[in-house]
Each structure stands twice: as structure tokens, then as C-alpha cells.
Amino acid sequence: MSAKRYAAVDLGASSGRVLVGTVGDASVEVAQVHRFPNEPVRLPDGLHWDVLGLYRHLRQGLAAAGPVASAGIDSWAVDYGLVDEIGSLLGLPFHYRDERTADLPDWPDPAGLWRATGIAHQPFNTLHQLRAESTWRLAEAAHLLMIPDLLGYWLTGAIGAERTNASTTQLYRVEGGWSEAVAAAAGIDVSILPPVRRPGDLIGETDMGVPLVAVASHDTASAIAAVPAESEKFAYISCGTWSLAGLELDGPVLSEGARLAGFTNEAGVDGTVRFLRNVMGLWLLQECQRFWGEDSVEALLSAAAQAKPFAALIDPQDPAWLARGDEPGGMPARIAAKADGVLDSRGAIVRCVLESLALGHRNAVAEAAALAGREVEAVHLVGGGSRNALLCQWTADATGLPVLAGPVEATALGNLLVQARADGVVADLAHLRALVRQTQRVVRYEPRPSPGWHEALERVAKARRP
Incomplete structure (x- = not known):
């Protein structure tokens, strides 16, 4: 079969x-044909995404792509737009880092919500954003x-919700379908809540004459699809602004411990089920770079390599890191x-x-391995x-396991190859x-023995204890 061309629209948080x-x-x-910034917009009612700017750039990129067999779109999860009955957008979508969900009352039955949806509580989940929505x-x-x-x-006129992204909302039942x-x-x-699509379903033809295919539209789902694993005995870390770390399983883990x-x-x-935990990720470093006005990370990494090991540690699970570092001193001071x-x-x-x-x-x-057995x-x-x-290297050292790093473009590859599979060019997930x-x-990184990691782990665990 001759090779075929596909376009991937990959939207990240920055x-x-x-x-x-x-x-x-x-x-x-x-090959990348178009790149553009994704900067949030601060309005009087909160922090929003410039979704109209994203749409403009999306169209420019698809035009630059030239003839393709299909296109697919992936992005971060949980955020949404509300559309009225004539198709008008009811305000710019809120950014998940907006503070409007910070003071919501606790959910009355968190354990029951967990059993129903399998989704961890996060204040930015779609469910809680909707609880904070304006009544109008x-x-x-x-x-x-x-x-x-x-x-x-906007491209096709078709209404729907792709499954991997729908599952992050905390409104989707763990066995499938809206709750x-x-x-x-x-x-x-x-x-x-719209009808649910699966990765590989045809959404429709765009007004640009290109078929639009539902890929694994949650960017992490696309990235995990492209993990180059040979057996099931692997863990993954999809590492960017966030680190999403966990396992690929055949079914959910719904224990109270999880x-x-x-x-x-x-x-x-x-x-498949992505059994994972959110770790704050390179957002912390990105915010330091933003405060310092440092575009290149290489000099910072060189300085870090020379710094004293374990001189200081933070808990990357602390919810305080969620907010942007816009206060005096920025993220470095925090x-x-x-x-x-x-x-x-x-x-x-x-x-x-x-x-x-x-x-x-x-x-x-x-913890994922222990909980899932x-x-x-x-x-x-x-x-x-x-x-x-x-x-x-430090992840390999800390875990005591080899780390296989790459591909860098895992999300885009997952997006493109799910389209190719829908088109019959790729046979299945193993292929x-x-x-x-x-x-x-x-690139393979072998773990190096170092007692400092065990001591550092104990320091972080002690700091978490009340």
C-alpha cells in the first residue's frame, strides 16, 4: 500500500x-507546517482561552498542510465551550487554571462519585467548572x-463528544456513557451532553474539503497510544506542562486506596483504561522561565547539573502550584x-x-503498580x-527502572496514526x-544506584504528614 498523508492539529496549554x-x-x-502560541486571556470575569485565535490558526495550518487524506484534532482535557441552539458560542471557554472553582462546596458523596466515574477529584474537572457556571x-x-x-x-457542523476527552469530565460513567x-x-x-464518538470515527467533511476524523482527542490519550512498548509490563509518563504517570490497563481500578x-x-x-495520577510537571520550570525572561532552557539545565544534589525539595502534588506565578517574585519565590x-x-x-x-x-x-497489581x-x-x-536520568535513578525517553512527538504521532488506522493503512494498536x-x-537511561533518592523520598513524605 502506498504511503498516505494526514494532518494532526495538536493543541497544548502553551x-x-x-x-x-x-x-x-x-x-x-x-513535518510541522504551522506553529502558534496559545496564550490565555484575562478578562473581568476570569481567565479564558482565546479559542477564536486557535480556530484561526487551525485553519491556517490546515491550508498549509496541502492535500491530506484526513485531519484530526487533539488538545488538553476538561475545558469546554457552551453553544446555544443556533450554534452561537456563549462566551469564551474558561481556562482550567481560573480560580472560579476554588471555593465550591464539597461534593456530598466523593466516594460515590469516584465509583460512578473513576475520575479523581480535581477542582478544575468539567463537572466542577459547570457547578461554577453562570446560570444564564x-x-x-x-x-x-x-x-x-x-x-x-465549527469545521463540520457536527455535534459530538470524543470518548477519551469525555471520560475526563467526571460526568462520564466508568462503564461508558454519560451519567x-x-x-x-x-x-x-x-x-x-452530546453523543459520544470513538477514536477513528468520521466526524464529517470540513468546509475546507478535508474529512475530519475523531482521534484520541485528549492529548494524553494520543500520546499513550504512541508509546513504543513491546509488552504490557510498562509504565508511562506523558511529560510536558503536566506529567501524567501511570499504567495502561484493560479495566478500571476503583478501590478506595486508589x-x-x-x-x-x-x-x-x-x-483501554489510563490509570494515572497528575503530577504538576514542567509547568513549574516553564513558569520560572517566564518570570526570568529565559527562553532557552539549556543554560538553566547546565546550572542545575552543577548545583548541589537534594539541597531543597518540594511536593509536586501540592495544589498550590496550579495557579500561574503572577504575584511578586513569581514562581521562583513560591x-x-x-x-x-x-x-x-x-x-x-x-x-x-x-x-x-x-x-x-x-x-x-x-503506587500505580501496587494498586493495580x-x-x-x-x-x-x-x-x-x-x-x-x-x-x-533522575527519573530512572528515582524509580530504579530503565527509562525509555521518546518519542518527543508522541501526541502528534498518536493523532496521525489513529487516522491512518481508520483509513486502513495501520492494522491495529500493536502495529x-x-x-x-x-x-x-x-533514548534509554539506566538507573544508577544512589542512596540520596531514598533519603529525599523520606523528606518529601515527612513534609506531607500533618
């Missing part, structure tokens, strides 16, 4: 890209559309204030962040964080992953 992939039986070539928008809304589904609606009971308990009219440990069960490709230890330079701050993230990765992988032989670290050699192994660069 930037977006349109890439073209040429996929054959044993080949994958990917909810009254006028005919459809709730997650970000990729909203953009897809009328949860929606009713939150005062949400279940009729605004709930109390902050794990979540999100839908993956082919009915890290210094929270750190267990002394931070006296930029290198020390960066080392503190990376060592703390490595410990967060270690804890998530170890799954043996783990290796950790696949994919996404932008796979370029950070210090973080990859998809074999293509990634054969065509993409993966």
Missing part, C-alpha cells in the same frame, strides 16, 4: 501546532463541547517559600524542580519532557506501536 504525517506500512515521516449560560446552552469537539463543530445521576446531582441538564491516592481512570484507545531546604541560585531552583518531579514520577509509578519492567517517558536528559518503535528516536 502552544499549538499543525503537523503532516506521511504513513506507510513500515514508515512514518512527520447554562440556561441558554444546547450543547457542551470539549475544546477539540468545539473546533470540529444522568451525576449530572442531575450537579443541576446540569443531561441533554446538553481514590485516596489521587489516581484516575481515563479512557484510552481500543477500550518555590523558595515552599521548599524544604535552601535555594540560592537559579540552578538550585531548577534542580529542586527536576529532582522533585523525578520523585513525583517515582511515587506515581510505584501490575509488574513494571520499564518506564516510557514521552512528550517534550523526553528531551530533558536530567529529568529522564501502530511497532511503527513508532521502528521509526522514532528513543
